Amino acid sequence: MSLFDLPFRLFSFLGLALFLISFFALLVFVVLRIRDSRKGLPERVGKVGWAFHGCFTGVVLCLLLAFSFALILFSSYIGSRDVPENKKLVALVRCLDIEGQGGYDMRLEYTPVGGETQTYLLRGDQWSIEGHIIKWDGRLLSLGIAPGYKITRVRGRYLDLDGETKYPPTVYDIGDDVWEKMWELLYKGNDYLPMVDAVYGSSCYSMPDSAHPFEMYITSAGFEIIKVK
Numbered sequence: 001m002s003l004f005d006l007p008f009r010l011f012s013f014l015g016l017a018l019f020l021i022s023f024f025a026l027l028v029f030v031v032l033r034i035r036d037s038r039k040g041l042p043e044r045v046g047k048v049g050w051a052f053h054g055c056f057t058g059v060v061l062c063l064l065l066a067f068s069f070a071l072i073l074f075s076s077y078i079g080s081r082d083v084p085e086n087k088k089l090v091a092l093v094r095c096l097d098i099e100g101q102g103g104y105d106m107r108l109e110y111t112p113v114g115g116e117t118q119t120y121l122l123r124g125d126q127w128s129i130e131g132h133i134i135k136w137d138g139r140l141l142s143l144g145i146a147p148g149y150k151i152t153r154v155r156g157r158y159l160d161l162d163g164e165t166k167y168p169p170t171v172y173d174i175g176d177d178v179w180e181k182m183w184e185l186l187y188k189g190n191d192y193l194p195m196v197d198a199v200y201g202s203s204c205y206s207m208p209d210s211a212h213p214f215e216m217y218i219t220s221a222g223f224e225i226i227k228v229k
Contacts, residue, residue, distance in 0.1 A: 018068035026061040088146045089113055091216045093225070095127045095208040104170070106208045110154060123170045124156030124163065130203035131175075132183045133222060137197040149218045150179055157205055 094109040104121040110129070111117040131151040152175035158164045183199075190199040202222035206214065209227065217224045 016068075018064065022061055022064040022068055026058075026065060029057060029061060087217045087219045087224070089215060090149065090151070090218050090223070091129075092213055093127075093129065093216055094213040095122075095206075096210045097208045106156060108154060108208075110174075112151070118174070120154050120172050121170065122154075122156030123167060125159045126157050126205045126207055128155045128157045128203050128205035129153070129216065129223070130155070130201060131223070132186075132199070133202050133218070134186060134199050135197045135220065137195055147218055147220060149223075150175065150183060152180070 091113060092111045094111075096107045096109075097105070098107050098121075099105045102121070104123055106122040106124070106127055108120045108122055108127050109117050110120065129151060130153050131149055134148040136145055136147060153171055153173055155169065155171040158167070186193070186199045190196065193199075204216065204223040204225045206225055206227075212227050212229055214225045214227055217226070
């Protein structure tokens with residue numbers, strides 16, 4: 001994140017905060033005015049003064065609401081033109097070619113960030129890692145918030161369809177049943193979730209390389225793997 005990007009992220013955050021505050025303040029103001037009109041005015045407050053005070057307060061709150069909304073639109077426009085990458089390291093992957101050993105073709109070592117290394121034996125030409133992703137809309141992305149994710153499976157895959165149908169697949173479930181239920185609800189309720197652009201699955205795969213490990217990232221576009229040379 002550059003220093004040039006910081007003001008626009010700050011504008012987006014301030015716009016959202018000011019919009020919520022002014023909206024609820026206007027809502028409370030309307031409710032109180034309705035209550036006062038039903039209860040009757042105090043003798044010390046004339047109708048003209050009561051009306052002037054109400055109009056002035058209402059106009060100020062409406063202006064704040066309009067200003068905050070304009071600030072959100074402005075920051076969203078800037079964010080849509082240049083949304084930050086929000087790349088985040090997920091895991092380190094090393095995959096060795098062991099063709100002919102025990103009926104398997106690859107040995108994959110998966111080390112999540114902050115976790116322990118897990119080893120999987122795979123059949124096929126390529127290794128693949130897949131999972132769930134929840135992508136926030138441009139307003140949250142412009143604040144530098146990375147997409148949410150959950151790695152679910154490690155599998156081997158073949159380059160040609162004949163291999164996929166001829167040989168038994170090797171698939172390992174590394175997810176969690178509790179989290180799977182939550183993700184199922186996110187998939188089904190995607191259209192009703194605020195500040196969410198999409199909920200979808202993503203996978204990345206590559207050929208085994210005994211000499212170089214891979215770094216796996218979560219980005220605003222999905223999972224990404226980069227060979228460490």
